[in-house]
Each structure stands twice: as C-alpha cells, then as structure tokens.
Amino acid sequence: MIILTNQLAQNIVDKMMNVIPYNVNIMNNEGIIIGSGDKNRIGQLHQGAVKAIIEDRLIAIHEISGGAKPGVNMPIYLNNNIMGVIGISGDPMIVEAFASIVKVTAELLINQEYAFNEKRVRERMKEEFLYQWTYNENSDANFIRMAEVLHIDLNLKRTAVIINSNGKDIKDKLNKFLHVDEYILRINLNKVLIIMKSNINLQKRILNIYDTLENVSKIGVGSDEDILSKSVQQALRAIEIVEKLGIDRAICNYGDLAFIDSITNTLDKEKFYSLINKLKDEGKGLDLIDTLIAYIIHNGETTTVANELHIHRNSLNYRLNKIKNITGKNPRNLVDLLEIFSACILYKLN
Structure with missing residues (x-):
C-alpha cells in the first residue's frame, strides 16, 4: 500500500487551499500532522484525527482540545484502507459543507499517485525482467513466476532485433512499430533491442522500420531461437561482422552471415x-x-x-x-x- 508522504500530503493541502478559504491539515494514519497550511503545526499530534481513525467517521471539533482546533476531520481511504485524515479548520457548522468535496478530491489525488507509483514500479520490474531475459540462458522458477506476473508469454516464438542508432528519442519512435507481446529495451547509448514475434511478416516489418526512421545505421536480426539470449547475441554479432568486414549492408541477418561467423570458431x-x-x-x-x-x-x-x-x-x-x-x-x-x-x-x- 502506498505511504502517505509529507510531500504528497503538502501537495494535496496546497491544491485544496487554492479553492477553499480555510486552513487544511492532513494527518497520517497515526494522527500526526504531515501537511498543513500552517507550517508550524507539522509534526504535531492531532487528537481529532486520532479519534477519526479509531471511530472511522467524521469528527467535528467545536473547541480547541488536544492539539486540535475547531473544524472537521475525515478519514481518507485507499482501497478501503484508512490512509490518514484530512481536516478543515473553522466553524464545523460552516466548513462541514466543504467536507465531502475535500475528502473526494484528496482521495482522488492519492489514488492518482498510487496508480502512478504502481505503474512506475511495474515498469521497473519489467525492465529488470527484460534484462534477465536478454542476457541469461537459464529460466529458473523465479524468472518464470515474474513472467507470469508481468503477463509475458515465454512460449511465443520471438526474434531479437538490434537497432543501431544515435537518435536520442529512437526508443519512443520504435514503440509505434511494436505489436502485442513485443518489447523494447535500450542496451546501450547506440543500441536498442526489440523483442519481436517470429512470423512471415518479420522481415517486411524490419525493412519498414529502416525505411521509416532516420538515424538508423544498422539493424541486426538474430535467428528464431528458443533461448532469447542466443538470438540477441546473434543480432549483435551480425552487426559486428558487417561493420568489421566493411560489408555494405544495412539489415544484417545472422542467418546470412552464420557461415562467416562459424569460420572464426572452427x-x-x-x-x-x-x-x-x-x-x-x-x-x-x-x-x-x-x-x-x-x-x-x-x-x-x-x-x-x-x-x-x-x-x-x-x-x-x-x-x-x-x-x-x-x-x-x-x-x-x-x-x-x-x-x-x-x-x-x-x-x-x-
């Protein structure tokens, strides 16, 4: 579950106070003020918030008591869990009219932050998985489990395609060429890997990438391998062979160069x-x-x-x-x- 940080709390407070003429406080799930229009109150325990958490309801305070000023305090939720409390200072009879809109807005902002963080974490997990998939030959139980979590089908036939380019935004441009169940990973400053599905249209799609995009100098294409890392190494080797031998070829299919590569090993x-x-x-x-x-x-x-x-x-x-x-x-x-x-x-x- 996302933690209600001081920064997030203060951001919510600032947004609320732009639209209502009353001081707003946000307390964490222990009742500590972590965001406020009155910066001097940050870090104080708010008894009204503690009571709102314990009783799981809106609490109106009519007199100053236990670090709480007159106003209303409402629990705020994420996925039915209390994240903290939002309070509006002022005459409860007046500020309670703002309570619902402030509560809904705060929860919306928290949900947006949660969704953003969840997406960021998932993208980081995906990138780490793609690195493992690219360089490791062995698929252990953790690797297979992670593929399932990320909804990546390891049984599909795929081919590694390496794009040589000095374009800074090449990765973003390549995304539009991807189909479902295909992935992209930058492996260094000048090389981007596309994990593409192997089918009869593959060569046509690769040619389209080369013809459409600028700043693409070479494209290395591996063979259709059960172990993706082998296809990746083949795609990289295809580019290396063409460049070192000075062969005038932009699309470098390893299958066409495998004989030359075998010479160096035998x-x-x-x-x-x-x-x-x-x-x-x-x-x-x-x-x-x-x-x-x-x-x-x-x-x-x-x-x-x-x-x-x-x-x-x-x-x-x-x-x-x-x-x-x-x-x-x-x-x-x-x-x-x-x-x-x-x-x-x-x-x-x-």
Whole structure:
C-alpha cells in the first residue's frame, strides 16, 4: 500500500487551499500532522484525527482540545484502507459543507499517485525482467513466476532485433512499430533491442522500420531461437561482422552471415594467421587484406571491386597477382580464394 508522504500530503493541502478559504491539515494514519497550511503545526499530534481513525467517521471539533482546533476531520481511504485524515479548520457548522468535496478530491489525488507509483514500479520490474531475459540462458522458477506476473508469454516464438542508432528519442519512435507481446529495451547509448514475434511478416516489418526512421545505421536480426539470449547475441554479432568486414549492408541477418561467423570458431587460427602476416609484412601500403575482402564480397567482378577501392583495374590485377606471389594462393581460384578469405575473416573478427 502506498505511504502517505509529507510531500504528497503538502501537495494535496496546497491544491485544496487554492479553492477553499480555510486552513487544511492532513494527518497520517497515526494522527500526526504531515501537511498543513500552517507550517508550524507539522509534526504535531492531532487528537481529532486520532479519534477519526479509531471511530472511522467524521469528527467535528467545536473547541480547541488536544492539539486540535475547531473544524472537521475525515478519514481518507485507499482501497478501503484508512490512509490518514484530512481536516478543515473553522466553524464545523460552516466548513462541514466543504467536507465531502475535500475528502473526494484528496482521495482522488492519492489514488492518482498510487496508480502512478504502481505503474512506475511495474515498469521497473519489467525492465529488470527484460534484462534477465536478454542476457541469461537459464529460466529458473523465479524468472518464470515474474513472467507470469508481468503477463509475458515465454512460449511465443520471438526474434531479437538490434537497432543501431544515435537518435536520442529512437526508443519512443520504435514503440509505434511494436505489436502485442513485443518489447523494447535500450542496451546501450547506440543500441536498442526489440523483442519481436517470429512470423512471415518479420522481415517486411524490419525493412519498414529502416525505411521509416532516420538515424538508423544498422539493424541486426538474430535467428528464431528458443533461448532469447542466443538470438540477441546473434543480432549483435551480425552487426559486428558487417561493420568489421566493411560489408555494405544495412539489415544484417545472422542467418546470412552464420557461415562467416562459424569460420572464426572452427578453423586453426595459427595456420591462417601466417597467411595474414605475410600479406601485412610483404604487402605494406597496398591494403591487400581489404582488397581480398572487397573482391569476394563483390563476387570477383573486377570493375565493381576497382570502383569500390577507388583504383584502376590494372592496379587491382597487380594486387591480386601480388597476393598470389606472397601467399602462394591464387585469388582467382575458388578453393584458394576461400582459404585466404577465411584468413582475412579470422584477422578482422578476432
């Protein structure tokens, strides 16, 4: 249950005294004055409030007694529980006419504050849950129970989508693209995670996000995984691969890049590093590694590759021959090209 704080009590008092010409006091559920038009009375015990709490009814006071001045005192409630007492100072025969409106208004303000706090607490719980869902692979009993409290269906198939953006209000803008049972979480200054439902419309929706919003540089899309954290890591890795290899692609689907990622986890790194070291040591100033990557990304189309690298086709041919002479691997041979490209991947992604 919400606590009737001094700040909330004083806010209510100030609002009431803007509309009625009498002093207003608010006492907590122990009868202590915690808000008043007369600041000198704050902290005093109000016997009329104590009596109103005990008897659970309006109490009229006609003479000064026990820290109480003439007026009326009414219990105020939240969810049928007494939160405190609101009092109006003055002749009870006169101020009682204001009693009902003051009581209703005070309870309305308390209910609004309670609803706001409850929403804030629930949002904080939800954000903490989303962080756990994003980074933890194990779903224990507490995690499942929290999902039930937040009405999050863990059985729905979902895909992690990472939005790379430097827009300060990108999270608010992304909310309009969410469907029911989808969630959004900022994971750092430049990345926002959307937990989206997996269906045949997913790619179309992602393309719509990219086409509609400004300041979106890359979108990483994980695979449809039973464990969401795996999909999140895939979406992040997809963006990393595209950026490190210089691939000209805005929407980065991990499924399209999984083979490249697997190379970094399965090959004998030391064997392939020797090829890279030769290219670095003997091909200084020629950017042979970037030449290889561009060559395979553009399917060996020499004109396109030369344009991409801003060099003449003859210069490109010179570089390819240089690669062959240094490594003993011919980039124009598919088997050799696969081997030296794998070496470049290991170099760029590790």
